[in-house]
Amino acid sequence: MKALWKGFFSYTMIGVANTLIHWQIFFVLTTAAHLRQAASNLAAFCVAASFSFYANALYTFDTGLSVRQYLLFVGFMGVLSFGVGLFADWWQIHGLLTVASFSLLSLFCGFFFSRFVVFREGEA
Template sequence: MLKKQIVSYSLVGVLNTLVHACVFFVAIKVLGVQSISNVIAFLCAVTFSFFMNARFTFKKNSTYMRIVWYMILMGALNFMIGYISDLSELPALFTLVISFVVGPVLGFIFSKYLVFKG
């Protein structure tokens, strides 16, 4: 069961990555700020992946408060990555790569044991 969930979560993650990247690059063009652009992209991508993972990966519904806490925790992580990139004047691609490496690992753990537990 866990292996199947990891495979499904990974496939949703690929689509999630595409949503995140597209929204991020549009937002950075409009806003010019990585931190806010990364949070906006994250919120769009997490909404997409939440519904996909609920249906296909974990086959469970979640409570409103669990998804809110998940979004707060992961949103704060994405904001901090963008904020550090802004302060360090790192390229936007760095922000995305770090978000795409750290986010899925913590996201699976939060999803399995917090958002869709039980």
């Protein structure tokens, strides 16, 4: 069981920084640029994900970087972020609830997807 959660603490700490980046960009895009939540959440995610992908590759999973891994991570999690934003647009959910729910969802989905698919041991 311990091996399952290996690296979760550093992933979480990098996730805190990622969340700050994501939330700031999301709120600038929704309030100042008047973009819909789906587009804002996706754009904010892409910027924040670039930071966290690099940091997690170096510090959490101790692997090399590849374009394939980056595109796999951003593709999967990008679809998730757009879906959450689309759901929020459809149901007219407040932006704070949108980014909070996506942040929590992406913490767990992103960790396990990264650990077992993107940065699985033996691949660099």
